[in-house]
Every structure is written in structure tokens, then in C-alpha cells.
Amino acid sequence: MKSNSKGEWKSWGKALFLALGIAIVVRTFLFSPYVVDGESMEPTLHDHEKMFVNKLNLTNRLSRGEIVVIKGKEEYYVKRIIGLPGDTILMKNDNLFINGVLVKEPYLSHNLKLAKQMGSKLTDDFGPITVPKDKYFVMGNNRLYSKDSRNGLGYFSKEQIVGESEFVFYPFSQLRNTK
Structure with a gap:
């Protein structure tokens, strides 16, 4: 009895082709893994962590x-959306005001404490600035060491936003949601 008939090889070939096609569609349009490069999102995300990014809708x-x-001009960046199209942003004494309203940023508490211990501010004062139509203003959480919309990267269009972070999957000991 032949265990590897021509029909069996054909069946395996179709299954492999289908699986490869599904993987390409999922990676291109739905979810993709990305590696965090640098410390601009510390302590929320750490250098070299791997995370899944949702590209859908x-x-x-x-x-x-x-x-x-x-997606920047030459590389990818992981940042936090701070300003939406048309928002007016003001940063004064480490307090973020958007459209005149104080915005709480609980994800900065650790970094704010470290900056105060060093005798400095976490975020230099700026603004007011108005985010242009169809653009987004982004910053890293580790603002003393983040290249972002304030200092060189400028605004981003929604076409440049690849996806939103869902969860860290590596290292396995640090598996967590990023929402």
C-alpha cells in the first residue's frame, strides 16, 4: 500500500497554499507583530518587546x-496619540491641556516621579498648537527621551498609522494587554 500517492501530495499542496494565503491576508490586513525599538514608550513598553498590532478598521x-x-520616512515608530485633527494642544508645567481642558495622563505617573526626583520637568512647555486637519499629534511616554511630534517627527496622517497596539506577546513572562 502506497502512503504518499499523487492525490495525497496534491491535497497537502492545496492545504499549504491555503494556509499561506490566509497568513498573508491576516498579516497584511488584520494583525502584525512589531518589535519595540528604543525606550521612548518606557515603562509602558520596553525596548525589544514584541507586540501584536491591530490593523483592522x-x-x-x-x-x-x-x-x-x-510609518515614518525611514522607520516605524511606536507612540501614543495625544492630539486628534483640529485639537489645540498646550503643555504647561507637565500638565496637558487639549482644547482648554486638562487631560489626565495616568500612564506618565512613574516617569513624572523620576523627572521630579531629577529636578526637571518630564515634558517641556509648548503650545498652544493646533493639529492640522487630517493629522495626528503623537508623543512617547518617556518624554525626556522620545523623538515625537514635538521635536522632529511632526504630525502624521491616518494613512501613516499602521495599527494600534493590542498586547505584548514576548517575552512570554511579560505577556500583557497594552490597552
Whole structure:
């Protein structure tokens, strides 16, 4: 009895081709793994951590506070959306005001404490600035060491936003949601 008939090889080939096609579609349009590069999102995300990014239906979900992956001119960045199109942003004494309203940033508590211990501010004062139509203003959580919309990267369009961070999957001991 032949265990590897021509029909069996053909069946395996179709299954492999289908699985590869599904994997390409999922990675291209739904979810992708990304590696955090640098310390600009510390302590929320750490250098070399691997995370899954949701690419599905972004235009309806982009909101202030979301962690996103952005395609820059030469590389990808992981940042937090701070300002939406049309927002007026003011930073004064480590307090963020958007459209004149104080915005709480609980994800900064650790870094704010460290900055105060060093006798400095976490975020230099700036603004007011108005985010242009169809653009987003982003910053890292580790603002003393973050290249972002304030200092060189500028604004980003929704087409440049690859997806929003869902969860860290590696290292396995640090598995967690990033929402």
C-alpha cells in the first residue's frame, strides 16, 4: 500500500497554499507583530518587546491615548496619540491641556516621579498648537527621551498609522494587554 500517492501530495499542496494565503491576508490586513525599538514608550513598553498590532478598521477607532505604530520616512515608530485633527494642544508645567481642558495622563505617573526626583520637568512647555486637519499629534511616554511630534517627527496622517497596539506577546513572562 502506497502512503504518499499523487492525490495525497496534491491535497497537502492545496492545504499549504491555503494556509499561506490566509497568513498573508491576516498579516497584511488584520494583525502584525512589531518589535519595540528604543525606550521612548518606557515603562509602558520596553525596548525589544514584541507586540501584536491591530490593523483592522483603524479609521473608526483612532482615539486619544491609543498606542499606535506609525510609518515614518525611514522607520516605524511606536507612540501614543495625544492630539486628534483640529485639537489645540498646550503643555504647561507637565500638565496637558487639549482644547482648554486638562487631560489626565495616568500612564506618565512613574516617569513624572523620576523627572521630579531629577529636578526637571518630564515634558517641556509648548503650545498652544493646533493639529492640522487630517493629522495626528503623537508623543512617547518617556518624554525626556522620545523623538515625537514635538521635536522632529511632526504630525502624521491616518494613512501613516499602521495599527494600534493590542498586547505584548514576548517575552512570554511579560505577556500583557497594552490597552
